[in-house]
Amino acid sequence: EPEVTQTPSHQVTQMGQEVILRCVPISNHLYFYWYRQILGQKVEFLVSFYNNEISEKSEIFDDQFSVERPDGSNFTLKIRSTKLEDSAMYFCASSGQAVNTEAFFGQGTRLTVV
């Protein structure tokens, strides 16, 4: 069964450092998303991406964040200068063009900023 793959599963970084979280969406999907879940809190939408551009972003997704689809398979989330409060589980998701479909989520990357 096709799945969304995220790497790494756990990343520890120092405050102020740049971090890139990587995702390989399901191959024929066209819509891509990032969500985050701070420990003990709800899963929150960050950004959606379609046709090589951001289609929607939340107020959390400020100038420190960027997304990119550098090639035909990867979808990345970059945090330019990490803060302690960026520590969270980050989920990538993708969905196809069919109607009555759902988003498929990856296993998540746990980011710890120290």
Added chain:
Amino acid sequence: AQSVTQPDIHITVSEGASLELRCNYSYGATPYLFWYVQSPGQGLQLLLKYFSGDTLVQGIKGFEAEFKRSQSSFNLRKPSVHWSDAAEYFCAVGENNQGGKLIFGQGTELSVKP
């Protein structure tokens, strides 16, 4: 504003007992509703979804949910819980039927006692 409420943070049930997890939503348009499950260290797995039609939907692992528009609810049920059902359960409302941006509830952690 759109929101999803899961009133129960933590529920404990005995193995073999029935289960109902509550979910209420606030959404102006036609809601597209989902239940996801997250086992420890795992990603979000879709249990079931509602887009239209029959208000009682069947999902994987013996789960079902009923959409009640008059109560703005989408409660998840299972007639007989297994120990492997212990996990965190998230209700979500989507903006479209193509897996678009999801708004999640806080989650309900389910513990199963033998």
